[in-house]
Amino acid sequence: MASFDLITGNAVIGQSGGPTAVINQSLVGVVEGLRCGLQASGHVKRVLGMRHGVRGLTKGEFHDLTDMHQDVLDRLAMTPSAGLGSTRDKPDKAYCERVLEACRKHDVRYFFYIGGNDSSDTCRIVREMAVAIGYDMRCFHLPKTVDNDLKENDHTPGFPSAARFVAMASMSDFMDNISLPGIKINVVMGRHAGFLTAASALARRYDRSLNPETDGVSTDGPQLIYVPEVAFDIERFLADVDGIYSKKGRCHIVVSEGIQDKDGVAIGAKLIKNAQTDSHGNVQLSGSGALGDQLSDLIKEKLTPAGGKPPRVRADTFGYVQRCWPDASIIDRMEARRSGRFGATLAMRGEMDGSVAIKRPGTGSALWMGTDNGAPYVSEYARVELSAIAAKTRHMPEEFLLGHNNVSKRFIEYCLPLVGELPSFERF
Amino acid sequence: MASFDLITGNAVIGQSGGPTAVINQSLVGVVEGLRCGLQASGHVKRVLGMRHGVRGLTKGEFHDLTDMHQDVLDRLAMTPSAGLGSTRDKPDKAYCERVLEACRKHDVRYFFYIGGNDSSDTCRIVREMAVAIGYDMRCFHLPKTVDNDLKENDHTPGFPSAARFVAMASMSDFMDNISLPGIKINVVMGRHAGFLTAASALARRYDRSLNPETDGVSTDGPQLIYVPEVAFDIERFLADVDGIYSKKGRCHIVVSEGIQDKDGVAIGAKLIKNAQTDSHGNVQLSGSGALGDQLSDLIKEKLTPAGGKPPRVRADTFGYVQRCWPDASIIDRMEARRSGRFGATLAMRGEMDGSVAIKRPGTGSALWMGTDNGAPYVSEYARVELSAIAAKTRHMPEEFLLGHNNVSKRFIEYCLPLVGELPSFERF
Structure with missing residues (x-):
């Protein structure tokens, strides 16, 4: 005292x-x-x-x-x-x-x-x-x-619980994706920091830190993770998706709602019609499916083989339920x-x-x-x-990132103890 | 034998x-x-x-x-x-x-x-x-x-588990809605049948079957529920929302992805860019936020008071996680x-x-x-x-509906035993 x-x-x-x-x-x-x-x-x-x-x-x-x-x-x-x-x-x-x-x-x-x-x-x-x-x-x-x-x-x-929801939703949705193959995009909250989006990597069941670029294509989803800390480039994104989809016939993707272009402009903010701005000057990113739908549409347009059928593409935005889920x-x-x-x-x-x-x-x-x-x-x-x-923002440190579309093993070890026990799935 | x-x-x-x-x-x-x-x-x-x-x-x-x-x-x-x-x-x-x-x-x-x-x-x-x-x-x-x-x-x-997710997500999201008031739309799966959308009514904690029209405005969400079995009329929808928002300063809405106009045309099917059709002839309704975003945008446009600020409107589409959530x-x-x-x-x-x-x-x-x-x-x-x-579809029976935007007590009694115990919340 x-x-x-x-x-x-x-x-x-x-x-x-x-x-x-x-x-x-x-x-x-x-x-x-x-x-x-x-x-x-x-x-x-x-x-x-x-x-x-x-x-x-x-x-x-x-x-x-x-x-x-x-x-x-x-x-x-x-x-x-x-x-x-x-x-x-x-x-x-x-x-x-x-x-x-x-x-x-x-x-x-x-x-x-x-x-x-x-x-x-x-x-x-x-x-x-x-x-x-x-x-x-x-x-x-x-x-x-x-x-x-x-x-x-x-x-x-607040973060561990939201991360738990994102991990469980990603686990389950990946099982859905391998059950009915296609390209699936999930949009996760996070305006400036990618921690919550990165938590989707906990959904991987074999090796959570496999990097498709250096370790071959992970059989586990999500295979591609995009956070606001790394500049988002549409062409590189499409090439990433194409690379996995052409090998596996499916692709499981997670993007942060706050992904930004190289000039720091949020991709999503430009897409929401009549987007609303709060008193902090933050333009609305949540409560809309616009970002996922736009990426989905781009993939359908760009990755359709000449004279062929477009890939099956679906986008979900996890929405407010990720921050208020009661479990x-x-x-x-x-x-x-x-x-x-x-x-x-x-x-x-x-x-x-x-x-x-x-x-x-x-x-x-x-x-x-x-x-x-x-x-x-x-x-x-x-x-x-x-x-x-006060009024400061922490970002994902370099050591938590792996390439431009993945997270490191250090991040997995950082995040895993926080979310609690995850369900165990059987997979053939 | x-x-x-x-x-x-x-x-x-x-x-x-x-x-x-x-x-x-x-x-x-x-x-x-x-x-x-x-x-x-x-x-x-x-x-x-x-x-x-x-x-x-x-x-x-x-x-x-x-x-x-x-x-x-x-x-x-x-x-x-x-x-x-x-x-x-x-x-x-x-x-x-x-x-x-x-x-x-x-x-x-x-x-x-x-x-x-x-x-x-x-x-x-x-x-x-x-x-x-x-x-x-x-x-x-x-x-x-x-x-x-x-x-x-x-x-x-499959239905009871999805209904459990929808009920729990609606419960939690309603707490979010009263915490930061505004107009919230949640879009739930269901192409021709509204059972899953109707399950959101289990989120109500005081009286799950209050009808805003006859019993006054329910303090409990969701206050408005729209299913494919009842023709969806945009003007009536906007009047419903306005009626509750003007009294409560907030409004919690659930719509089925399959809501149809009076001619039986799905509202959502017209909104998804490059919508995909499966071999059953079903036009894509899931895996897109387009319906929620469109309704959200309509409300912002039509319910902004002259010279005033538009209401805070957000839309979430529960997506594939409602059919594969592991709990x-x-x-x-x-x-x-x-x-x-x-x-x-x-x-x-x-x-x-x-x-x-x-x-x-x-x-x-x-x-x-x-x-x-x-x-x-x-x-x-x-x-x-x-x-x-084979190749037949069952719809919500009349006795499960209440007016054009609510479900009956009989539906609640039908659905409640299926979903299992729901969490108990404290509310001031």
Whole structure:
């Protein structure tokens, strides 16, 4: 226990951005952490949930979590999507002033916000404003994103569960593809980071890291994986598909919704009719099948043999179900819950602010160093500066990529412990 | 045991059409049924799996299942999609002659085919041809289709698992929709029958059969359900959406990929660029996001208030994962396995042909009569004529529909026992 003085007042907790299967675990973790910490010590009087994040906070819309029964908390933790409601609002200075004003009005002394790098930035700005006017309010950020793109984190709550869905959907869909052969494209979430798309490689059952270019054509799908970190070239893509389809009579492909051309322009953003832009300036990529359909159509046009029949081509976009599927990864459930509790612990030990980061011990950095020494998977929690996370994006490191259309064995070893046990299939 | 003479020779088993999560259960059921029946009695020598259905059979491509280890069979049964490979070939008379020729060549005396109404038709034609030339080969059809559109069946193996996926995806996606409000469209498989789309109503947690028109707007999603059995009218659709969105600020919609206009033309078929047609004359509806995107775009265009911002609209198409998701319904697993065993039993008791149908006892017909008397769910298996199934399509009965955009309580009671336990969510 640090020697800081603890302040007495209320606590608020909010959820922000795209929901996940375990964002309520983080919420419940904070509530539980406060209960056995600052609430037990009398420093926290009421624990107030913001309805739809800072948007509800500024309107005084709360859901009181102070006396919530443990049974309700446990059910809430197992419920996907943001139980308090979420928001896409990106608070600017004026907005953050209204946030601070609302906090003062409700005697809020502890501010917890669960979200991605923008939510960390909101925490940072609000904390700085509070300091500037001498109002003692401690601000903590809890990590959440299926994109897995937060700096300083080995991985982020939400990602393992979405990766589990993508792996299971890819496994199953590959069995469908060998059952009724053709060319199949699956589009996976991920605006700037390819981690979630890369998780499709866990679907491979013989050797998950076979590279079609150097090891011959993998019999296992997906055979081609395209992430935003590698510039996407249409001609090279068509050649890749042709190369596998002409040998195997089928081809199983996964592309990230955020794949970009060499100038960094998202291919998908140009395809959605009347695409919508959120307050963060992000052009809509999800909630449309346009990218998959366009690639599908291109293949039909370009890979039809002269005078012959076009190949059977189908495209699916996994959609929102990948971030809210209720069968969450066990590791993800535990880690999201514990990261919430750790956030409450930070406040209890007198920290003024900070973001909770998940580390894999023995790595010395946010970057994974391998578990292939036979050591069991372990994770731990650390406080990092809000500014180290705020408004920054982490990408797939080079060591996770293999060529322009595959992922490395290191990525497989990084990702596999996170998703939990996968089903076992029989294949002739 | 009937007094018929049993013939001695080999057995073939094939899988046809779109795969499901439990089509391998049916396959394993036949293998097990033969083992303890005709194989034990010495009437069946080899049990040969057709690679890719009748296509492989005509080429003599088999996977020998005779001595397969029970561990392998059990894993195969739990593997989604057609383990032997499937085919979309629709055999005409000449094709069926080649099938019969191949059967004679390999001394096949028992022919089992797992599939939908076209597979039943193949059985019927091949059997008639065999009878005509005096070749004793007994032909049996095992039901399979996620569309649930086979006559004489209360429901068909494959449907309960797909319905389970649709219910769970709809539940979870609805939580996403209330978390970040907007208009959400989900497109579900089903060319001519709306059963699978209707299963989304199981996502409702308070009253699954609330009708927005007569009971006020349901707080539970999906609020609007459109099936192929009811003519789809764009203007009425937009008015439905507007009615709910203007009251709730959000709207959760499920449409079948096969929704048709009043002239019976599928809305989706006109939208897919270079849409592909299979040998059954079916124009591609799956493997594209075009229908959802088109409806999404229409809503953005038509429901934007004058001078105002368009509503947030997103569309997902559940895609192939709904028919191959590995977490199959427990009931479905059992019933598919048992329907396969029952098929082998039909052969053992000296039947010459037939299709296995699943009945719900006490109904006296294929149509469900309700389980709301508190009786536990029970199903049983019956032999029906191949011609009663062959090339016929069953639609949602009137009693399962409610208005033009909802399903009835009777449908909920019909469907609920099939999907198995659904997760329990907490909602504020």
